[in-house]
Amino acid sequence: MEAVSVASRLPLAGAALRSASTLQHPRSRSSAIAPVPIHARIKKEHAPLAGAMHRSQPLHRSCNSPSLGAFSASSAPVRRFRRDAPVRASAAAAAAGDENEPEVLAVPFTAAAPAAPVKKFLGTEVTTLKKVIPLGLMFFCILFNYTILRDTKDVLVVTAPGSGAEIIPFLKTWVNLPAAIGFAILYADLANKLTKETLFYTCIIPFIAFFGAFAFIMYPLRDVLHPTAFVDGILASVGPVWAPRLSAPLSILRNWTFCVFYVAAELWGSVVVSVLFWGFANQIMVVDEASQWYPLFGLGANVALVVSGRVVKYFSNVRATLKPGVDGWALSLRYMMGLVVIMGLVITGIYAFTNKVLLKDPNVKLPTGSKKKKEKTKLGFGESVKFLLDSRYIRDLACLVVAYGISINLVEVTWKSKIKAQFPNPNDYSAFMGDFSSATGAVTFGMMLLSRVIFRKFGWGVAAQITPVVLLITGVAFFGLLLFGGPIAPWLASVGMTPLLAAVYVGALQNIFSKSAKYSLFDPCKEMAYIPLDDETKVKGKAAIDVVCNPMGKSGGAAIQQVLIIVFGSLANSTPYLGVILLGIVCLWIVAARSLDSQFKPMVHKGIKTQISEGKLEALSARLLGQSRGRQQRSHRFVSVLNEQGYIEGRYVPIDDDSRATSKTVPAPVSPQNGNGPVSPTDVVGATPTTPVGST
Numbered sequence: 001m002e003a004v005s006v007a008s009r010l011p012l013a014g015a016a017l018r019s020a021s022t023l024q025h026p027r028s029r030s031s032a033i034a035p036v037p038i039h040a041r042i043k044k045e046h047a048p049l050a051g052a053m054h055r056s057q058p059l060h061r062s063c064n065s066p067s068l069g070a071f072s073a074s075s076a077p078v079r080r081f082r083r084d085a086p087v088r089a090s091a092a093a094a095a096a097g098d099e100n101e102p103e104v105l106a107v108p109f110t111a112a113a114p115a116a117p118v119k120k121f122l123g124t125e126v127t128t129l130k131k132v133i134p135l136g137l138m139f140f141c142i143l144f145n146y147t148i149l150r151d152t153k154d155v156l157v158v159t160a161p162g163s164g165a166e167i168i169p170f171l172k173t174w175v176n177l178p179a180a181i182g183f184a185i186l187y188a189d190l191a192n193k194l195t196k197e198t199l200f201y202t203c204i205i206p207f208i209a210f211f212g213a214f215a216f217i218m219y220p221l222r223d224v225l226h227p228t229a230f231v232d233g234i235l236a237s238v239g240p241v242w243a244p245r246l247s248a249p250l251s252i253l254r255n256w257t258f259c260v261f262y263v264a265a266e267l268w269g270s271v272v273v274s275v276l277f278w279g280f281a282n283q284i285m286v287v288d289e290a291s292q293w294y295p296l297f298g299l300g301a302n303v304a305l306v307v308s309g310r311v312v313k314y315f316s317n318v319r320a321t322l323k324p325g326v327d328g329w330a331l332s333l334r335y336m337m338g339l340v341v342i343m344g345l346v347i348t349g350i351y352a353f354t355n356k357v358l359l360k361d362p363n364v365k366l367p368t369g370s371k372k373k374k375e376k377t378k379l380g381f382g383e384s385v386k387f388l389l390d391s392r393y394i395r396d397l398a399c400l401v402v403a404y405g406i407s408i409n410l411v412e413v414t415w416k417s418k419i420k421a422q423f424p425n426p427n428d429y430s431a432f433m434g435d436f437s438s439a440t441g442a443v444t445f446g447m448m449l450l451s452r453v454i455f456r457k458f459g460w461g462v463a464a465q466i467t468p469v470v471l472l473i474t475g476v477a478f479f480g481l482l483l484f485g486g487p488i489a490p491w492l493a494s495v496g497m498t499p500l501l502a503a504v505y506v507g508a509l510q511n512i513f514s515k516s517a518k519y520s521l522f523d524p525c526k527e528m529a530y531i532p533l534d535d536e537t538k539v540k541g542k543a544a545i546d547v548v549c550n551p552m553g554k555s556g557g558a559a560i561q562q563v564l565i566i567v568f569g570s571l572a573n574s575t576p577y578l579g580v581i582l583l584g585i586v587c588l589w590i591v592a593a594r595s596l597d598s599q600f601k602p603m604v605h606k607g608i609k610t611q612i613s614e615g616k617l618e619a620l621s622a623r624l625l626g627q628s629r630g631r632q633q634r635s636h637r638f639v640s641v642l643n644e645q646g647y648i649e650g651r652y653v654p655i656d657d658d659s660r661a662t663s664k665t666v667p668a669p670v671s672p673q674n675g676n677g678p679v680s681p682t683d684v685v686g687a688t689p690t691t692p693v694g695s696t
Helices: 091-096 126-159 167-191 196-218 228-254 256-284 287-321 328-356 381-390 392-422 426-484 489-494 499-528 535-568 571-633
Strands: 636-642 648-654 665-667
Touching: 126 167, 126 256, 126 287, 126 328, 126 392, 126 426, 167 196, 167 228, 167 256, 167 392, 167 535, 196 256, 196 328, 228 256, 228 535, 287 328, 287 426, 328 426, 392 426, 392 499, 392 535, 392 571, 426 499, 426 571, 489 499, 535 571
Parallel strands: none
Antiparallel strands: 636 648, 648 665
């Protein structure tokens, strides 16, 4: 017997599954009393359920199943209702099987087979683990590589001959930014031509090939590839006044292979992490899984930061075991880039295995897509500036974004110039950066756990001001050591440090705590600030900040440094001015955060009140609507009383409330057996009517 599930197609509520009959006066089909159908209502689309119902006993007798949680129905054919057929209300007539007997539907339910148990491991479905474990391994390997590349790129460009930390602002503005824009255009074009898997391989394999080629081919041939003599000739021709000012931008040409490595390392973070990994994760993870596992990926990222920092430290110290005359940094670079290539191949292998094997399992849940989203509002530069100027709330939020970008850039570049002065050897520089990365990962991990307590106990305003306060305190200490380290030099010498080394350590603490506060507090505060805005302001405000503020924050600090380097000749000469600019920007940041908090709290409270009011109104409307619908569609039954003329007067009573229901009295039909006797009350069975009772 073939069975089909009707759980989602057959209405089973209330008295809708009671007897199916039509109550009509027996004297004439055109009697003054109109037919009163009280059969169980089956919608037209439910009637032709092939193999779902058959003619049998009254429906109300066949549906007293103890459980309707899971059922199936037989494959007998369906017979339609004859709504105008005369009533055979007595039990004898029903048993006789007269041809005029009304059509009755019955559904013989049988228990469905129990579903197979879901396989779990440590409380998680195995099908989910088939996606989470590969994604976790990929994310670890990607961020492991990113930490090594980030530390190595700074070592290369800062310690290169004729270069220094002054080259970083020029690199970010004139090389890194155009490369990022060019890649975005190329990626958009390739995405329209290639499949997702092919696009992934096309993007990641060139990175792996370049990093391997750089360590084993380009770096050993650096003296041949770099136009050192050509750049020296240019500096000699411009004279002693302009040579120091133009040394930083010309260092890009002098060490062009190192600069290409710098840009490739930067793009690894934005392309492989943001585009490839998260794009793949969003393709295979459903919403419930993403909300559960994505935060754990963030914590795992900090674990990768700690581990990779230890690896950088280990390979950077390999120089101590080498013979004199051996280039220790070249050997360390080969080891680290070899590890990057291996991890890159592991990432590619995991991606291929996940697509070709794990995702082929039919039990693995994949996103089924969603409704097309409303097209994102795009504002031009002029429109974005106008929108920023018109809204105080958006202006304050934009000030936060710009202030962070400028502040962290001003301190970071100056700090890296002091690292080079303290650790001129590339291996020593790299070893220090390895310790820095491990410490950043550990502190960020703890801050992410602490941030929930801060938000819960102190609120948005305090959380939003922690990052600028931390940056202000550590920034003042860092620039204070640089400017006024002489008087405290004897005290520092007593603890085994110089003012320069103390500035390096304080700058490291400043970067560690500032970035940890940024990841755990600043970013969540920024996103939360959009929540209480109305839809139009939320969309346009975010678009304006993306168009104007993000680029301004990223390039603003670099632009300030470029101007100061050209005017004063070096970062060291620009340090006092950088300290003053940093102090002013951070103070404006704190003022903007306090101003935004004064607007944020009332908007949140207003939104809560609005939600409560709307919720009450919605609940009231739903209740009134339910009452209105109840008067028209509520399931009812008959309560019969014998009147003085020997007829039964039927009261039409709602099933859910017999005592308080308003009933309508109708003349009841006489018994069909003799044409004049009253009908037994037991022959009138309640059901859901299709027309108002008592209509004539």
